[in-house]
Amino acid sequence: MGSLRGKPRRRDGFYDNPYSRFGQLNYEMWRAIRLVVDTGIHDFGWSRARAIDFFKQNSAENDHDIDVEIDRYIMTPGYALAYKVGQLKIAELRTRAEQKLGDEFDIRPFHDVVLGAGAVPLDVLERRVNEWIDAQSISEN
Numbered sequence: 001m002g003s004l005r006g007k008p009r010r011r012d013g014f015y016d017n018p019y020s021r022f023g024q025l026n027y028e029m030w031r032a033i034r035l036v037v038d039t040g041i042h043d044f045g046w047s048r049a050r051a052i053d054f055f056k057q058n059s060a061e062n063d064h065d066i067d068v069e070i071d072r073y074i075m076t077p078g079y080a081l082a083y084k085v086g087q088l089k090i091a092e093l094r095t096r097a098e099q100k101l102g103d104e105f106d107i108r109p110f111h112d113v114v115l116g117a118g119a120v121p122l123d124v125l126e127r128r129v130n131e132w133i134d135a136q137s138i139s140e141n
Contacts, residue, residue: 026060031087033058034080037070042077089122090114093129100133109136 033055040046040054048070055066073079093114098105113132117125 030059030061031080031084034069034073035084038073038078038080041070041073048074086122089125093126097129097133101136104136 036058037046037051037055041048041051046054051070051073052066055061055070056063059066061069094107094110097110109132110129113129114125117128120128
């Protein structure tokens, strides 16, 4: 599943100083590098050494962490992609909830619905969130 902390928004009170913003951007870059490396290894035939070099050239991570990450991607194709797909789906569901609920949208119950689902396929998560949106809409009327 995706990461709820992957894209908190400034309007939610996150990243209100340069240090937290830098951390957020660093994490986004880490995710992007992971996607390139995973694809490079499994679709373009990159060697382990080439993947390590790419990671080193594009991040500030230490050698040990890079080695561990590369080995993980070699062993589990698509691993990095799963995080991004989950992040995008959660962002889509949040946008849908915000649009349908308007001013009544509250991030805390939304998080409860998403996290309360546990590790479920994204179509199941989407159904749960849609049911929650419908229930919120009914209770508003």
